[in-house]
Amino acid sequence: MSHSPHTFSIPVMGTGHSIDSPIRVGPYGINSVISIVDDLLVERIRKHYCKKFDLPYDNIPRSAEDGRAKRITAYLNLVHEIVKRQFEAIKSQPFFEDNEKAKYFELLPGESKLKQMYNRLMGSDEGPQRDSLSCELSRLMRPGSVDVNIMAKVDGMNYEKNGTPMSAEFSDASAALRGYAKSNLSSSLILSAGFNPRLYNYISEFKDFYRDAKGKIKKKIILKVSDFRSALIQGKYLAKKGLEVFEYRIESGLNCGGHAFASDGYLLPSLLKEFAENRERLTSAIQPLIEKYYKNEADGFSSEWEVTEPRLTVQGGIGTSGEAKRLLNEFNMDATGWGSPFLLVPEATTVDKTTRDLLENATEEDLYLSDVSPLGVPFNNVRNTGSEQWHQERIEKGKPGSPCPKGFLEANTEFTENPICTASNQYQLLKLDEINQSDLAEEEKEQKREKVLNKACLCDHLGNGALIDLGILAEHRAPQSICPGPNIAWFDEEYTLREMVGHIYGRGESLVPSERPHMFAKEIVLYVDYVKDLIEQSDDPASDMKKLTKFKENLEDGMAYCLEISEASTYKDENLESIPATVQEQKERLQALYSQFKEAQCASATT
Numbered sequence: 231m232s233h234s235p236h237t238f239s240i241p242v243m244g245t246g247h248s249i250d251s252p253i254r255v256g257p258y259g260i261n262s263v264i265s266i267v268d269d270l271l272v273e274r275i276r277k278h279y280c281k282k283f284d285l286p287y288d289n290i291p292r293s294a295e296d297g298r299a300k301r302i303t304a305y306l307n308l309v310h311e312i313v314k315r316q317f318e319a320i321k322s323q324p325f326f327e328d329n330e331k332a333k334y335f336e337l338l339p340g341e342s343k344l345k346q347m348y349n350r351l352m353g354s355d356e357g358p359q360r361d362s363l364s365c366e367l368s369r370l371m372r373p374g375s376v377d378v379n380i381m382a383k384v385d386g387m388n389y390e391k392n393g394t395p396m397s398a399e400f401s402d403a404s405a406a407l408r409g410y411a412k413s414n415l416s417s418s419l420i421l422s423a424g425f426n427p428r429l430y431n432y433i434s435e436f437k438d439f440y441r442d443a444k445g446k447i448k449k450k451i452i453l454k455v456s457d458f459r460s461a462l463i464q465g466k467y468l469a470k471k472g473l474e475v476f477e478y479r480i481e482s483g484l485n486c487g488g489h490a491f492a493s494d495g496y497l498l499p500s501l502l503k504e505f506a507e508n509r510e511r512l513t514s515a516i517q518p519l520i521e522k523y524y525k526n527e528a529d530g531f532s533s534e535w536e537v538t539e540p541r542l543t544v545q546g547g548i549g550t551s552g553e554a555k556r557l558l559n560e561f562n563m564d565a566t567g568w569g570s571p572f573l574l575v576p577e578a579t580t581v582d583k584t585t586r587d588l589l590e591n592a593t594e595e596d597l598y599l600s601d602v603s604p605l606g607v608p609f610n611n612v613r614n615t616g617s618e619q620w621h622q623e624r625i626e627k628g629k630p631g632s633p634c635p636k637g638f639l640e641a642n643t644e645f646t647e648n649p650i651c652t653a654s655n656q657y658q659l660l661k662l663d664e665i666n667q668s669d670l671a672e673e674e675k676e677q678k679r680e681k682v683l684n685k686a687c688l689c690d691h692l693g694n695g696a697l698i699d700l701g702i703l704a705e706h707r708a709p710q711s712i713c714p715g716p717n718i719a720w721f722d723e724e725y726t727l728r729e730m731v732g733h734i735y736g737r738g739e740s741l742v743p744s745e746r747p748h749m750f751a752k753e754i755v756l757y758v759d760y761v762k763d764l765i766e767q768s769d770d771p772a773s774d775m776k777k778l779t780k781f782k783e784n785l786e787d788g789m790a791y792c793l794e795i796s797e798a799s800t801y802k803d804e805n806l807e808s809i810p811a812t813v814q815e816q817k818e819r820l821q822a823l824y825s826q827f828k829e830a831q832c833a834s835a836t837t
Contacts, residue, residue, distance in 0.1 A: 234261045234374055234565075235344045236337075237558060238734050240578060241479075241545055241567040242379040242420070243487060244713050245689065246696030247579045249275055252309050255578050255727065256374035257316040258334050262578075263377045263420055264309070266406045267384060269301040270636055271693040276305040278700050283312055298402070302409025309376050310414050317373040325351060325364050334371065337731045344370055377418045377452070378410050382426035384605070386640050389648065402638060403429045411436035411449065418476060422454035423489065425464055434471040441524075445535030450476035456483055456493050458504045462515060465540075469516045472523035475540050478512065479567065480505060482546030484756040485749060487570045487715040490599055490608040492760055495781035497788030498546065499750055499795060502561040505542055509562070513539045543567060547717045547749040551736030552804025560798070568734060570718040571741075577727040582698035585710050586724065588612060594719045599760070602686040604639040604652045609688075610713050617691040620709035624655075625683055631658035632687035639689050653685040686711065716756065720746045740803040748805045750792050751812035757785055758816045761823055771831035782824050789813045 240255065240262035242248055249271065251262035266272060273290060280287035285308065290301045323331040338345035347367055354360040380403055388396045388405075398404060403426060410419055411433075419439075421429075433439055438449040451468065453475055455461040461478045468475060480501060483492040493501070517537065524531035544557050545567025557563045572578045573589055581589070589612065596613045603609040624630055634640070634654035641649050645660045652658075661682045665675050687709075694708035720742040725733075733741040747755075761781065768774045796809035 235259055235339075235342045235372070236261070236374075236565075236731075237339055238554070238566045238568050239263070239377075239543070240572050241569045242422075243569055243573065243579065244692040244695075244711075246271060246693035247573060247581055247712065249693070249696050250279070250309070250580055250700075251572075251578055252374060252376040253279070253312050253316070256313040256376060257320050257330070258337055258374065258727070259372055260337075260374040260731075261377060262374060263379050264306075265379050266302050266306075266409060267379075267381060267402075267638055268636065268689060268693050269298045269406070269409070271696070272305040273301045274697065274702055275700070276301070276308050278702055279308060279312060283315075285311070296400070296405070296408075298400075298405040299409040299412065302406055303412045306376065306378065306410060306413035306415055313373050313376060317371075321368055321371050325367075333728070335367075337728065339735050340737075375417045376415055377420055378415075379420045379422060380406050380410075380429075381423040382421050382429050383424040384638060386638065386649065393648065398428060399432065401428075404432050407432060408436075411438055416448045418450045418452045420452040420454055420479065423491070425460070425467075427467070430464075430468060430473075431471070433468070433473055439473055440528075441535060445532060447474065447476070450474075452477040452479050454479045454481055456481060456491055457496065457501060458508055461505075462511065465512060465516050466519060469519035470523065472520060472527060474520055475512075475516075477541040477543055477564075478505070480542065480544045480563075481567075482749075482753055484599070484608075484760060485547030485715060485717065485753040486545070487610050488713045489603060489605065490610055492608070492757070493784075494777075495757065495784030495788070497750070497757065497785065497792065498544070498753055499561075499791050500784075500788045502544060502557070502563070503791065506562050509539065509542065541565070545569060547715060547752060549717050549720060549742055549746060549749060550740060550803040550805075551734060552801030553749050554734060555736070555801045556795075556804065560795075566734075568730075570715040571721050571725075571730060571733075573712070573714055573718065574721055574723065575725050575727055575730050578730070580696035580699040581712065582695045582705060582710055584698075584705060585615065585695050585712050588614065589712070589714060589718055590722055590724065592714075592719055594716060597714065597716045597719055599756075599763075601681070601684050602653075603688060604641070604685050606652075610715055612712060612714055615711055616694075616705070616709040617686055617711035620691075621683075621686055629655060630662070630683055631655035631685070632690065634687070636689045651685075651687075652682075653687045658682055658685070716752065717749070736802050742803075744803070744805065745808075746805060747808040747812060750795065751805075751808045754785075754789060754792065754812055754816050758820050758823070761785070761820060765823055765827045768827070771827060775828070775831050778824065778827060782820060785820060786817065789817060 240251055242263040242265045245265045245268040248262055249264055255262055277287055290297055320330045320334055323329045335348040351363045386402045388400050441447055453464055455478050465475045482498045484490050521531040541564040543565040544563045548554055548566055548568055554566045557566055573581050592612050598611055599608045600611040631654050634651050640651045642652050642657060643649050650657050665678045688711060691709050691711035695710040697703040698705050698708050732738055792809050793813055796806045800806045
C-alpha cells in the first residue's frame with residue numbers, strides 16, 4: 231500500500247453511506263473508508279455487487295459459525311477484486327482521449343508530481359519520448375486504498391442460542407477485526423471511538439499488522455484521536471506489542487459528522503498546534519519500543535527497513551480549499567478528510583434521493599447535535615429524516631422504540647440480565663412504565679419520557695439509505711437515518727465527483743458562498759452551544775463548577791489563538807474575516823453563561 235497521490239480522503243460516514251465508496255472512487259486513486267460495524271448490511275451489499283459484476287455469491291447466513299467475521303472478509307475481498315478490476319481497466323486505456331484514464335489524472339492536485347508529468351505528456355509531440363512518458367505514467371498509477379473503520383468501544387459480547395456468553399474473540403469488535411485481518415486487502419484499519427485494550431491486544435494475533443522480512447506492513451493502523459496525550463498513550467501501548475501507528479487522524483470534537491466526542495474545551499487549532507510542535511515525540515518515544523519488540527520477540531529490527539514518522543491528518547468541518555491549504559501548510563498536516571460534502575456526490579456515496587434532497591435543502595437550524603444515539607454520545611443529525619418520522623409514528627401508536635433487528639448497540643442491563651438497546655421497544659416500554667409509576671412531578675416525568683423516546687435505531691436505519699439507493703429495498707420498508715456535520719448547510723445541490731474534487735483543490739469558483747464562516751469560527755460557536763447544553767443538563771452545579779471553569783479557560787485560550795490566526799495572510803476562498811467577530815460575540819456569550827451558572831451554584835450552596 232502506498233500513499234495516495236491526493237491530499238484528501240473520504241472518511242467513514244455512518245454504517246452505509248460509504249459502504250461502497252472504494253468501488254466508486256478507488257479506481258481514481260482516492261482513499262475512502264468502509265464501516266464494518268454492520269456485517270448484515272455488508273452481506274446484502276455483497277450480494278448486490280456479486281450480481282452486478284457477474285461474480286459467484288454464496289450466502290453466509292446469520293447462523294453461520296463465526297459468520298460475522300466471514301461476512302466481513304467476503305465483502306472486503308469482493309471490494310478488493312472489483313476495485314482492482316476497474317482500476318486495471320482504466321490503467322489500460324489510452325492517453326489523449328476523453329476517457330476514465332483522463333479523469334483519473336485530471337482529478338489529481340496540481341502540485342502532484344504525477345499531475346505535472348501528465349501535463350507534460352499532454353503538451354508533448356508524438357515520438358519515443360512521449361511513448362516512454364506514457365508508459366511511466368501508467369506504471370505509476372495506483373488505486374485508492376480500501377480502508378476500514380472499527381468503533382473500538384462498540385464491542386458487545388455475543389451469546390450462544392442457550393444464552394451462554396461466547397468467548398471474547400467473538401465480541402463484535404474482535405470479530406470485525408478478524409474479518410478484516412483475514413481479508414486480502416493491503417490497506418489501513420482506522421480505530422475510533424476510544425481505547426479498547428482487549429481489542430488492541432487481539433490485533434497482535436494477526437501477522438499482517440507486523441513487518442515482513444522486507445520490512446513491509448500489509449495492514450496498517452490508523453488511530454482517530456482528539457488530543458496529543460491520548461495519541462501518545464495509545465501509540466506506546468501498541469508499540470510494546472510491536473504494532474506501529476501509521477497515521478494519527480485528528481478530528482474536531484464537535485464540527486464533524488456522526489458521533490461527537492467533545493474535548494474539554496480544546497479547539498481544533500490548539501490541538502493541531504500541539505501535534506505539530508510535538509510531532510517528533512510520536513517517533514522518538516515509540517520507535518525504541520518497536521525495535522525492542524522485534525529484538526525480543528522476532529528476528530530483530532533491520533536497519534535496512536524504511537522507517538518514517540507517522541502521518542498526521544485532520545478532518546471535521548473543512549469546507550473550502552483555503553481552509554484545507556491552511557491545515558496542510560500552516561499546521562504541517564499530511565492530508566485532510568472531507569466527509570459530509572461527499573454525501574451530495576452520488577458518484578462517491580450511497581444516499582437515497584429523499585435523504586439527499588433533505589440535505590440539499592438543510593439550513594444550519596435543521597442540523598443539530600442530538601441525543602438519539604443509544605451509546606449516550608451526542609450525535610450529529612438533521613431534522614425530518616425517514617427514521618425520525620418512523621419513530622414518531624410508533625410513539626403515536628403506543629409502540630415506541632425499535633424491534634431491534636440487529637442489536638449492535640445493546641449495552642443496557644437496567645431491566646434485563648443480558649444487555650438490550652435503549653432504542654429498543656423492550657427497553658422503552660420498561661423505562662416508561664418505571665417513570666409513570668414514580669413519585670416525580672408530572673413536569674419532571676415528561677422530561678424523562680422525552681429522553682427515553684429520543685433514542686433511535688441507528689445500527690439499522692443508518693444503513694437503509696444505501697439499500698434504497700442501490701435498489702435493494704423499497705423506501706417505505708426502510709426508514710433512513712443520516713449523520714451529516716453542520717458544514718453541509720453550505721452545500722446546497724448535487725455535485726459531480728469532478729466538481730467536488732475541483733472545489734477541494736481550489737479549481738474554479740467555490741461551491742460555497744463567501745459569507746460561510748471559517749471552520750474555526752464555526753467550531754467556536756458549536757463549543758459555546760455545548761457549554762449551554764452542559765449547564766442546562768447539570769444536576770449538581772457545585773460539583774460541575776470545577777469542570778466548567780476548566781472548560782471555559784481552555785475555550786478562551788483557543789479563541790485567543792484563533793484571533794492570532796485571523797491576522798495571517800488569507801488563502802483562496804478562506805473567510806478569516808469571520809473569526810474576530812465570532813470570537814467577540816462568543817466570548818461575551820460564554821461569560822454570560824458562566825456567570826449565570828456561577829450564580830446558580832452560589833444560590834444552591836446557600837439553601
